[in-house]
Amino acid sequence: MIIADNLCKQFERTVLSEEKKGFGKKGKQNGKKETFYAVDHISFRVKQGEILGILGPNGAGKTTLLRMLGSLMEPTEGSVSIESKDGNIIRDPVELKKSIGYLSGNTKLYHRMSTREMLYMLAEIYGIEKSEAEKRMEEISKVLDMESFFDNRIEKLSTGQTQRASIARCLIHDPDIYIFDEPTLGLDILSADAIVSFMKSQKERGKTVLYSTHYLEEAQFLCDRILMIYQGKIVKEGSPKEIMDACGADNLRDAFHYVMEEVEKA
């Protein structure tokens, strides 16, 4: 189980204001720094075997939230912890990362390596024994149907093959929690379906999946629970059915529009 406790992340941004100097004269540009919360005191828990979807418009704070959950970013306040199967609470970022498989559009692969070389390197970093690593790589290449390009340099692979190599990267240490940031963005139907079925299969294996997406139909069909966030805050939480019922909508897309309109009005 992954626990987000009162998480928030503060950033600084420069707001430019133009100082008018009268007709025909060039205005002076003044930069003023201000702080804002990209993630504003968010708490939740995701159970084992659960798929949690994080929805929200661009700039809502989805990526920042997932980066904090994946220990890529340090929260300004609050904490992330994992409760392992034996009940231990893990808080150390390095230890947390050992239990997490993180995939986003920004986690590219090492182009000058082959998938096999990359997985070897990762196994070494995760502290997996060589024989065990070889066994897992064999399995992964079979499950993801990667045998034909397993030894090709990643820069030579097609988009779909690269995506499968990316999934392989998350699988090598067999983590308990998967964090996927818009994993199907920009993929063709086949590649996107492969990812969706991968998430489903992991859920069946009792793994926890957190993922953000803009594809609401996909989320409606896949997620056990949804968090809708806006300006860093949770504005709606529940199962897809609960949210649709609460909003009086037939599908998650309409429910999403309804929630966002309500929030903007408020």
Add this chain to the structure above:
Amino acid sequence: MNIKRMGALFKREIRDIFRDKKTMIMMVLLPLVLYPLLIVGVALLSTAIIQSQEEKTYTVAFEDCADLEAEISEILSKEQEEIGYSMEVVSKMSCKEALEAEEIDAYVSMDQKEITINYLSAKERSVTASGALDEALDIYKASLTKQQIEAAGLDVDEILNPVKIADKDMSTAEESIGSVIGMMMPFFIITMILLGAIYPAIDVTAGEKERGTLETLLTLPVTNFEMIMSKFLAVSCIACVSAILNVISMGAAMAFLVTSSLASAADMNISFDFAVFLPGILFTILVMMVFALFVTAVCMCTCVFAKNFKDANNYATPVMFVFMFAAYAPMLPDVELTVQTAAIPVVNVALLVAGLFEFNYNYALFGVVLASNIAYSLLAIMVLGRIYNSESVLFSEGFSSVKLFDKRSEMKEKQMPGIGDCVLLMCVVLLLMLYGGTYTQLKLGFGGVAVQQAIILICPLVYAWYMKADAKKLFSVKVPKIKGILGGICFAFAGFLLALVVGALLTPVFPQSAESLKAMDEMIKEQPAWALILVMALMPAIGEEFLFRGFLMGTLRGKCKPWVAIIVTTLIFAAYHMSVLKMFTISIIGLGFTVAAYMTGSIFVSMLMHFINNGVSVLISLYPEQVGKMFPILMAESLGAVEMLVTALLGVILAIVGWLLVKGKKKTV
């Protein structure tokens, strides 16, 4: 730190770098191909050109001087071996036209007793022909002189050579060649190590960001330290290999050159022992390996701010420029490895290597150079660690830490400089001081000191103007309150007294060279009091304050914690005085300046303090006797324990009073 994880990351970085063609070309191909091409190729080419010139026949003519033509023609054919060229004399109706039409290479004309060689300086052939004619005419002149002396019945040898002058080079062949190698080698090797390190440094920092693998790396269970160290070690290894390849390749090219020139001068019977250079080469490799660490850290610190390869190249260019400029040091006259220069990055390594080939083995200075390079590398790694901890650098699209690189028209009004701007400005000032300042001081003496101070003032002002900085805020231009001024004065005297005690304590440990003190005294004695006050007290109070308490502190104020800004400003201010003893005393004095300027938010306070401090020193040197009578402690050769204690106590009390006065309001600008 987990060695296994770091090892895995290190292996990946190395593999990645080795699979990058650009790096391999820069690291292996360039040193292995460039030196042979550059040194051996050019040598062979110039020999071939000279040989072909010798084989050519040059055509010359004589204008209306038949007697001279006969004499010179005879000399040209008889003495061809001495002149070195085959010459053909032809007759032309108009020699001038023939020369212009390039039918002949040169011609001789005669007006009474004045002989003129006419040639075209723009034509290589013509220049060679005129040289040959010149030589022939010299032989002719010598024979005429000889004839006339003999006609007068005198002894030719006695008249022409009343005394015999000979010069004998006491340097061995190894020393002469070593000095030439020492002059050239550091520049080449430093440049090549830089080229060897810069591409992998870009690749592991900005390149990783551009390829999008940095975020992937951050998902792995590794600490930032492990990540940085694996990258640093990988690039260092490449830079070290590059260093070794460069030294060996250049050494081999030089050896070829020396061997071939010795073979061509075989009749001179010069003995040459390559083995004497072996310690120098081994030491050079060692120094260059340590230097490679420093270069790596600096390159990585610079490139980590860039968002992509192109950007990183732009950032790296000024770094390369500064390094190459500093590597030029051994070619300058009178710049030698001393305790001061041994602490200046890049310059110290260049001078050390130059010294090694001149067989100057000063092990104490070697130690200083090695230690300072290790210290700078560690410092740079620490900075790198901080940068890698900064999420704004890792996750942002990169930002320009050096505002100077932005287009001026696109610059924001009233912006503040970044740390990169400070580093660049400090490097520029240091190099200007080292080269321009030393030069002007040598040329102008005391006036040169004024020029140095002007440089220190102008640099931060021009930089701030160019980047459209908020000058008022950056330079803390604010009228101080009376309390602040009084606090500053207390600090100034406190600093002076405490520095006096520390100076007295440390002088036996770090004696100041009597020579430099004497030179300073002599320079001061010749000047009028007003000039001394102006150049030694007022100008530093303005210039140095604008640079250190203005630009440097003003930048750091907004970027780091107060104590970090104060300590860094103080230490850089002290280091700039380039003396081990002064490093301690000026740190104390400078700390007072910095704290006062920081707390009062006014540069005028520290200017006043600086003026008081320097002014008192000038007064002491102007009126030593009067000062000695009034304050014997200031002129005492050494201080007793009680005197020290009292002075220190007084200093501490003044410092506390000063602190209470300046701290009144904690409001900072």
